[in-house]
Amino acid sequence: MTLAIMQPYLFPYIGYWQLISAVDTFVIYDDVNFIKKGYINRNSILSNGQAQLITLELIGASQNKLINEIKIGNNSKKLLTTIERSYSKAPYFKDIFPMIKDILIQNEKNLAKSIGYSLEKISNYLEMDTKFIYSSDIEKDNSLHAQDKILDICSKLEVTNYINAIGGKELYHKDKFQKSEINLNFLDTELMEYKQFKKEFVPYLSIIDIMMFNSIEEIKKMIKNYQLI
Numbered sequence: 001m002t003l004a005i006m007q008p009y010l011f012p013y014i015g016y017w018q019l020i021s022a023v024d025t026f027v028i029y030d031d032v033n034f035i036k037k038g039y040i041n042r043n044s045i046l047s048n049g050q051a052q053l054i055t056l057e058l059i060g061a062s063q064n065k066l067i068n069e070i071k072i073g074n075n076s077k078k079l080l081t082t083i084e085r086s087y088s089k090a091p092y093f094k095d096i097f098p099m100i101k102d103i104l105i106q107n108e109k110n111l112a113k114s115i116g117y118s119l120e121k122i123s124n125y126l127e128m129d130t131k132f133i134y135s136s137d138i139e140k141d142n143s144l145h146a147q148d149k150i151l152d153i154c155s156k157l158e159v160t161n162y163i164n165a166i167g168g169k170e171l172y173h174k175d176k177f178q179k180s181e182i183n184l185n186f187l188d189t190e191l192m193e194y195k196q197f198k199k200e201f202v203p204y205l206s207i208i209d210i211m212m213f214n215s216i217e218e219i220k221k222m223i224k225n226y227q228l229i
Contacts, residue, residue, distance in 0.1 A: 002161040005029050005135065005150060007067060008115035009039040010056055011122075011206040015165065015189035018226045020123060020130050022163050022187060027153065028119065030068040030112035031136040034061055041111065043206040047086045049199040054079050054206075058111060068112040068136055076104040083208065089197070090212035099125060100208060112136075122207060126219060147172050154182055163187055163228065185228040192222050 004019045005027040020026050034040060042055040057073025080101055087093050103118040112134065120132055140152050150172065154162055161183045164172055169186050177184035193201045194214055202209075210219055 001025055001157060001159050002163060003027065003154060003157060003159040004163045005153060006165070007032065007035075007038075007040060008112050008119065009043070010041050010115060011043045011118065011208050012039060013043070013204055013206060014191070014210060014222055015187070015226070017122075017126065017128075017207060018189055018223050019163060019165060019187050020119070021126075021128055021223045022226070022228070023130060025131045025133060025157070026119075027133055027135050027138070028112065028116050029135045030116070031066050031134075031142070033063055034065055034067050034070055034111075036061065036063055040067060040115070043208075044204070045083060045086055045206050046196055046202055046209050047082070049197065049202070051202055051205060052082075052086070054082060068110060068134075070111040071109045072111055072114055080104050087208070087212045092212050092214070096208070096211045122211075125211075126216060126223070147176060151177065151180055151182070155180065161185070166229075188227045188229055190225045190227065192225050194218070194222075 002023045003025050004023040006016065006019065007029045009016055041058055042053055044051040044053050056079065057075040059071040059073050061070050083100060084097060099121060103121055106114060106117060108114045108117060116132060116134065123130060135153065138153055138156055140156055144152050159182055162177060163185050166186045166188045172184060174184045191203055196202065196213055
């Protein structure tokens with residue numbers, strides 16, 4: 001089994017989807033502490049030719065709470081209005097906006113489960129067959145931390161290959177994984193420019209932007225544009 005483990009992010013950028021596509025099973029890391037000012041509940045979209053941050057309101061968010069202990073607030077409709085105004089003239093707006101609306105106006109108020117739903121919904125749209133599971137549903141040693149906790153999860157799931165985002169190179173060490181008979185790779189994203197509105201290309205935006213301007217076939221090409229190192 002090839003596995004990746006990541007915290008749930010709100011409409012993450014293309015590199016996150018490349019990681020999902022590269023593995024058989026994707027663990028939504030929901031029983032770790034929430035990080036403020038990260039990408040768990042916010043991301044950037046294109047507005048007036050520039051990156052604009054959108055933030056999902058949360059109730060009682062704290063770095064002393066686990067992600068799956070946090071509830072969603074009440075600004076989903078406001079976010080929808082912002083997204084609609086920004087992309088109403090985009091070529092795939094009519095295809096994508098109903099899906100974004102379904103994700104944001106769902107009844108689920110648990111932050112982890114809500115974002116988990118969005119990851120599965122968008123993955124289905126992009127015709128991925130990756131299996132999703134929540135880390136909180138895995139029996140593991142919760143006294144462990146960082147690399148040791150990841151190795152424990154891999155052991156419990158009988159993983160043979162573990163892929164991490166490139167940012168984990170300083171955190172995870174191949175020799176430690178090899179001792180557990182697990183191959184460790186890091187995914188290095190190669191960004192592809194695409195036509196947005198008639199202005200200079202703005203990179204590193206949410207998957208919302210990519211879906212608004214590209215067909216499924218074009219997005220699939222972007223998703224394959226990475227290296228494992």
